Structures are given as structure tokens and as C-alpha cells.
Amino acid sequence: MLSDIFAPVTPQLEMVHRALAASLRLEGITDPTRPVLTYVLGSRGKQLRAALVLIPTLGEKAADSGDRSRRAIQAGTAVELIHLATLLHDDVLDEAGERRGRPTLSVLWGNKNSILAGDYFFARAFGILAEINCPALLNLFTSAIATTCAGEIEEHQDSYNMEISEENYLQRIGKKTASLFAACARAGGLLAGKGREEQAALERFGYNLGIAFQLTDDLLDIIGDPNQLGKPVGQDLLQGVYTLPVLVALAEPATGKRLRRILARGLDRNNLEEIRSLVANSQGREATRQMALEYKTRALRELQALPPGPVRDNLARMAQFVVERIF
Amino acid sequence: MLSDIFAPVTPQLEMVHRALAASLRLEGITDPTRPVLTYVLGSRGKQLRAALVLIPTLGEKAADSGDRSRRAIQAGTAVELIHLATLLHDDVLDEAGERRGRPTLSVLWGNKNSILAGDYFFARAFGILAEINCPALLNLFTSAIATTCAGEIEEHQDSYNMEISEENYLQRIGKKTASLFAACARAGGLLAGKGREEQAALERFGYNLGIAFQLTDDLLDIIGDPNQLGKPVGQDLLQGVYTLPVLVALAEPATGKRLRRILARGLDRNNLEEIRSLVANSQGREATRQMALEYKTRALRELQALPPGPVRDNLARMAQFVVERIF
Numbered sequence: 001m002l003s004d005i006f007a008p009v010t011p012q013l014e015m016v017h018r019a020l021a022a023s024l025r026l027e028g029i030t031d032p033t034r035p036v037l038t039y040v041l042g043s044r045g046k047q048l049r050a051a052l053v054l055i056p057t058l059g060e061k062a063a064d065s066g067d068r069s070r071r072a073i074q075a076g077t078a079v080e081l082i083h084l085a086t087l088l089h090d091d092v093l094d095e096a097g098e099r100r101g102r103p104t105l106s107v108l109w110g111n112k113n114s115i116l117a118g119d120y121f122f123a124r125a126f127g128i129l130a131e132i133n134c135p136a137l138l139n140l141f142t143s144a145i146a147t148t149c150a151g152e153i154e155e156h157q158d159s160y161n162m163e164i165s166e167e168n169y170l171q172r173i174g175k176k177t178a179s180l181f182a183a184c185a186r187a188g189g190l191l192a193g194k195g196r197e198e199q200a201a202l203e204r205f206g207y208n209l210g211i212a213f214q215l216t217d218d219l220l221d222i223i224g225d226p227n228q229l230g231k232p233v234g235q236d237l238l239q240g241v242y243t244l245p246v247l248v249a250l251a252e253p254a255t256g257k258r259l260r261r262i263l264a265r266g267l268d269r270n271n272l273e274e275i276r277s278l279v280a281n282s283q284g285r286e287a288t289r290q291m292a293l294e295y296k297t298r299a300l301r302e303l304q305a306l307p308p309g310p311v312r313d314n315l316a317r318m319a320q321f322v323v324e325r326i327f
Numbered sequence: 328m329l330s331d332i333f334a335p336v337t338p339q340l341e342m343v344h345r346a347l348a349a350s351l352r353l354e355g356i357t358d359p360t361r362p363v364l365t366y367v368l369g370s371r372g373k374q375l376r377a378a379l380v381l382i383p384t385l386g387e388k389a390a391d392s393g394d395r396s397r398r399a400i401q402a403g404t405a406v407e408l409i410h411l412a413t414l415l416h417d418d419v420l421d422e423a424g425e426r427r428g429r430p431t432l433s434v435l436w437g438n439k440n441s442i443l444a445g446d447y448f449f450a451r452a453f454g455i456l457a458e459i460n461c462p463a464l465l466n467l468f469t470s471a472i473a474t475t476c477a478g479e480i481e482e483h484q485d486s487y488n489m490e491i492s493e494e495n496y497l498q499r500i501g502k503k504t505a506s507l508f509a510a511c512a513r514a515g516g517l518l519a520g521k522g523r524e525e526q527a528a529l530e531r532f533g534y535n536l537g538i539a540f541q542l543t544d545d546l547l548d549i550i551g552d553p554n555q556l557g558k559p560v561g562q563d564l565l566q567g568v569y570t571l572p573v574l575v576a577l578a579e580p581a582t583g584k585r586l587r588r589i590l591a592r593g594l595d596r597n598n599l600e601e602i603r604s605l606v607a608n609s610q611g612r613e614a615t616r617q618m619a620l621e622y623k624t625r626a627l628r629e630l631q632a633l634p635p636g637p638v639r640d641n642l643a644r645m646a647q648f649v650v651e652r653i654f
Contacts, residue, residue, distance in 0.1 A: 127469035
């Protein structure tokens, strides 16, 4: 259970949640703006990214922990705001109708509000990062976000391309998802006052964790149950984003030929289920699961650079959780 | 001419332009991403906001000017990236087809790329602001952007509302446009090492200049020539954004009644010209022009707090230019 893994940082995650709400209680944010922004914060996500920042500060000496914990909570809040901003912009892009089990903001209030609310969250996130007053931390996140955007642009430019190599796919999800996970874990190490080598190991841990997470997410878009996920499935396919399970299925002689024919003819909501089941029954399913496990193993290997203790144990359990979602 | 006003900072503005291009030469920004981002920078805007940051550093003592000038160029670059990001997101929002005399990115590459390129520019802007390593400056811009977003959300929430008061309208453009102008001018003062009172005067100058600028822009959307402006006109009306000229026209007995009837029935490209000419021939035109002049005067009054010299003279000429666009 995620709540068990996060148990040691539950009070801090609660403070992140409260700080998110507080970021809306600003001068200038009045009706009619506030209800729009408040809606977005109404459902609490997994807060994986905030936890990645918070966990490395566990078990600190009491003397430092007050200030360190406060800054880690600020950084965790900023990263959740950044994540919310990208979700809001994704919801516009993907014409998704549901997120975290509820209608998306763009369905309720239109695309315009989603884009603007996302921009507002970006600005607030950088405002909070600026308050922490640690240039290295700010650099870490600004480059991670630039990389994330570049990855998303690449994904969009590559849409409907059936000839993407596995290597290209892995690079793309590395930029799109893993770079922010890597920045979070490194930020945690930085704020906890860890040495350079531990920080670098945490960054690589976060990167591999992010890849494992995205592989799992991509597989769930094919084999997942929309009621359990709280969001519609098949979204990648509808947007022409061909992920690893699809790319592997395309390379299979019989399945590939059939799949290629349907995709070339054009996919819509009517033949979506046919394609999902075609991919779900191909080697793409197992290949993606194995790849996610491989990246989980790489993530765990990086943790060997950390001393034994609660930080290492909790990060290891987090890596386990991330891939277990597909079992 | 704008080039005359900017003459003293021409080399710096040229460096801003080059720095904008350089912000795309980053690790991870490869084909196919680069052409998308490069297109946006292909047409050079007025760089008003960068000039607002740069002008206060004029006439500095040679000993300090190297470092100060470098930081002002960085801040100017960041603010132009922020402005570009908001334009990119506006182009999606407003379904605009042209900007700076060329087709918008969203027309050529789709909404998705516009949103993502905007996000990328935001991230790069904050990256550059972080490099300047001046927390006060960073705070200035992060709160200005949050305020800008709040203003845009308000504008959208208020769309198609014919009962907006003049006061509400002025508050809204204050948030949407003037807050960033204010931050730019204050940032210039901060980087030039001016005292607190001069910084505050520069901030108020920027705020009033921003209001005068937006009033002029709003009037040009009604009375401007699309060929001269390099962008389509009547966009506010098509989006249901009722600006001062329209609000004043609505309050006029005969014109107001006719206008109200057409707007309530629904506006489209067919009756847009009828409405534009109705508003252009109403008291809304002169009232908006007078209001712009009033805010220009307020801006000039703030400059009295600065010592005589090139900074004051150039800012005064800038204020003149901003409203002269409507004559």
C-alpha cells in the first residue's frame, strides 16, 4: 500500500497538501478565479514526486531537521504544483475527459481556464522555489521542466509514427517523465545535506524510477481498468502516441500486420477496444512489464550508494510500488 | 520612432535577441523540437518589456556597468521569454491566426505545440532568472506572472458580460498587463542599484505605462488596420472580451441599445465589422484615448522622482510612444 510506504512522511505530505491550498490564498486571487483553481486541488493525487523530495530528509539529526524539513516541504509543494500544471496542460492536449476519477477542468470550464490555471501553478511553483533561496535547487527544477517540455514536444512531433525505435521511445520518456523524478530525488538529497555522490545516486535512482513508472503507466493505458485508474484508457492510442507495448506489437509478424492496417486506416472510439486487446495479447505486454522490472532493478542498484536506514528502505519500497501497479 | 527611443540600449537589445536564440541551443533540444521553437523567435517583437528593464541601467558608472549590464540583459531576455510564452498561450486561447504579421504557431503546428513551447519558454525564463541569483528579482517576476494569470482567468470568467464596470476593467488590465510592466521597470531599478524610493517610482511608472499600453491595444482592436498591426482585429469582440471602448459604447443610449441587441444575438465574422464601426463611432473611442493619455500623464508624473538624465528622458519618450500608436 502506498500509504504504508509514505507513513514516515505522512505529516509532511499533509503539510504539502495544505501548502498547495494556501498557494491560492494570495492577494489578487479573488472570485471568479479562486473556484477554478480550487477545483484542481480538490482531488489529491499520489504525491509521488513530493514524497521523493521528502524521503531523503528522513532520520536527520534533530538540530537540522526543522529548517531542512521546512525547505523540503516547500520543494515538495513546488513540484506538486509543477506536476499539476503539466496535468492541466495535458488535459487540454489530450482532450481527456477524466482525471483522478473526476471530470477534468477543461471539460467543466474550457481549455482556456486549463491553460491559464496551469500557467498560474507554474508561476506559484517558481515563486516557492525562489523562497527556498537555493540556486542549485532552482537550476535543478528549471532544467528538468525545460527537458520535460522538450520531451513532450518530441512525443507530439513523433505522433502517428509507427517506426519509432525502442531506444527513441526510452529517450523520450526519459525526458518527458524521468527527468522530473530525477530532479526530485536529487533535490531531496541536496536539501538533506547529502554528499555529491549520494546526490548523484539519488538522481539516477529517480531517473530509473521515472522510466519504470512511465512504462507501467503506458502499459496501464492498454491493459488497465478505467474504473480502477480513475481516468479513461487508450488515450495514448487516440493521440497517435505509440508506446512500448504498441511498438513491440507492431514488430510481431501477424499481429503487427493487422495492427498496422487498422492504425493506418485511422483509429477512433469504435475500434479502440479491438486495438487495445490486440496489443494486450501481444508480446508487447510482457516485454513492457519486463522492461519496467529491469528499470526498477536499476533504481534499486543505485540505492546501494546510500547508507542502510529508513531513507534507503522507503525509496526501495517506492520502487516496488511503482511497478506493482501492473500485477 | 521606436528605434530612436531604444537607440541608447540598441546593443543590449541585440544581445537580448541573441540570448533568446541561444536559449534554444540546449542539451536535449534536438530535432524535431528545435524548428518549432525557432519559428517563434523568427519575428522580432517590439521588445518593450526588455527595454523597460534595460533603460534604468543607462549612464551607470563604468566600474559597475559591466556586471549590471550583463544582469539586465539576462533579465530582459527572461522577460521577453515570459512574454513569448503568454503570447503562445494566448494564440491558442484566442484562436488567433496571425501574430507579428505571420501565421501563429498554433495555425502551423497545432495547439499542442503552442502550449508546450510556451511552457518551455517559461521554464527557460525562470532558469535565466535563477542564474542572475537575486532573490528579490525572482520574487518580483514570479508574483507578476501569477497576477497576470489571475487577470487572464478573470477576463475569461467575465467574458460575454456586458455589465462590467470601468473600475473592474481597469483592475483587470492592471493584473493582466500592467503588473508585468511594473515588475520590468522595478527590476531595471533594482539591477541598476537605485534606492528604494526610485525603485518604487519606477514600478508605479511601469504600472501606469502598462495600463496606457493596454488601453491603446484595446482601442486598436476596434479602430486599427490589420495590415499595419500585423494581426487580425476584432479579436477581443470575437472572444466576448468587452474592453473600455465597448463598455462606454454600451452605456450610450442609442448606440448601446443597438450594440446590446447584436451582441446578445451572437457575434460572428459576418457582423464583426458592423460592431467595430458602431464602437469606433461611439464615445468609446474618445473616452479610451483620453483614459490612455491620463495614464501616460500619471506615468510621466512618477518619473519626477528620478534625477534628470538619459534614464528619465528615455522612459518619458517610451510613454509618449505607447499612446501615440492611436493617433
